[in-house]
Amino acid sequence: MTKKIQQLSLVVVASNKESQQQANTIAEQLACTVSDKPGLHDLALTVQSNPLSKIIDLELTLQKLNPPLKLLLDFNSKRSHYRKQSGGGKQQHIVRATGLHKNPGLRILDATAGLGSDSFVLACNSAIITLVEQHPILSLMLDNAVARAQQINELADIASRMQVCSAIDSIDLIHSLNKQHHYDVIYLDPMYPSIHKKQAKAKKSMQIIQYLLQYYDDQADQLLSAALSCGVKRIVVKRPTAAKPLINKSPQSSIESSKTRYDIYIQH
Numbered sequence: 001m002t003k004k005i006q007q008l009s010l011v012v013v014a015s016n017k018e019s020q021q022q023a024n025t026i027a028e029q030l031a032c033t034v035s036d037k038p039g040l041h042d043l044a045l046t047v048q049s050n051p052l053s054k055i056i057d058l059e060l061t062l063q064k065l066n067p068p069l070k071l072l073l074d075f076n077s078k079r080s081h082y083r084k085q086s087g088g089g090k091q092q093h094i095v096r097a098t099g100l101h102k103n104p105g106l107r108i109l110d111a112t113a114g115l116g117s118d119s120f121v122l123a124c125n126s127a128i129i130t131l132v133e134q135h136p137i138l139s140l141m142l143d144n145a146v147a148r149a150q151q152i153n154e155l156a157d158i159a160s161r162m163q164v165c166s167a168i169d170s171i172d173l174i175h176s177l178n179k180q181h182h183y184d185v186i187y188l189d190p191m192y193p194s195i196h197k198k199q200a201k202a203k204k205s206m207q208i209i210q211y212l213l214q215y216y217d218d219q220a221d222q223l224l225s226a227a228l229s230c231g232v233k234r235i236v237v238k239r240p241t242a243a244k245p246l247i248n249k250s251p252q253s254s255i256e257s258s259k260t261r262y263d264i265y266i267q268h
């Protein structure tokens with residue numbers, strides 16, 4: 001894991017004196033350095049202390065692009081509020097695919113948490129969700145975003161249902177599941193095929209993910225194989241509408257929109 005991070009040109013930046021200590025800790029965790037010359041690196045993770053809260057903000061900048069791309073995970077953003085409102089509907093495809101519309105409070109393992117957007121919608125709809133993201137930078141940013149959301153009255157309840165695991169490979173986690181770690185649903189949203197091969201011009205946040213994942217293998221098929229053999233009853237896979245199902249295994253049912261398809265596998 002650390003090796004893959006070390007291949008990236010990454011630096012941690014403390015935005016001021018107050019955030020220096022936390023910047024040092026994060027740099028140690030990510031096995032990189034703290035510098036005040038972020039311009040020399042492809043990626044800069046800026047640690048900003050927040051005067052209103054004890055919790056820092058973590059912003060990632062992909063500097064090698066012109067203009068640079070910035071990523072701050074924020075469940076209090078306008079976009080997240082929109083998702084919270086529109087995602088509140090039981091008719092939302094992801095809600096129906098996971099079965100939350102009929103069974104509120106399901107325990108869901110989001111094994112490909114990414115930016116946490118899908119997890120957030122599921123948590124808005126009563127899911128108790130564990131977020132697993134293999135990339136250490138994204139995993140740290142997710143943890144930070146959930147911690148900040150817990151400080152906001154309107155979001156505290158939702159964020160309390162979101163638990164971020166430290167960066168691990170979900171396949172290992174799924175293989176190690178036993179009855180004490182019971183989940184009702186495993187949710188998988190691996191990188192879309194075209195995005196992984198860099199054929200399509202992805203949206204900004206996905207361009208950053210592509211850069212971060214350049215040394216990671218596409219494990220979409222292995223994720224589904226592991227999920228199907230771990231005893232969890234419902235597995236949901238998000239795919240582009242035109243793509244074949246993973247491991248060429250037909251799901252019991254699918255819920256489809258113009259761009260996205262949710263394949264649903266029920267294990268008896």
Ligand SMILES: C[S@@+](CC[C@H](N)C(=O)[O-])C[C@H]1O[C@@H](n2cnc3c(N)ncnc32)[C@H](O)[C@@H]1O
Pocket residue numbers: 111112113114115116117118119132133134135138168169170171189190191192209213219223
């Ligand atoms: C398309 S993104 C997921 C986006 C996410 N659903 C969201 O709403 O933001 C796919 C993510 O899955 C993660 N991933 C892929 N394979 C994984 C694995 N075996 N273990 C943990 N994370 C994995 C990738 O690192 C990437 O961040």
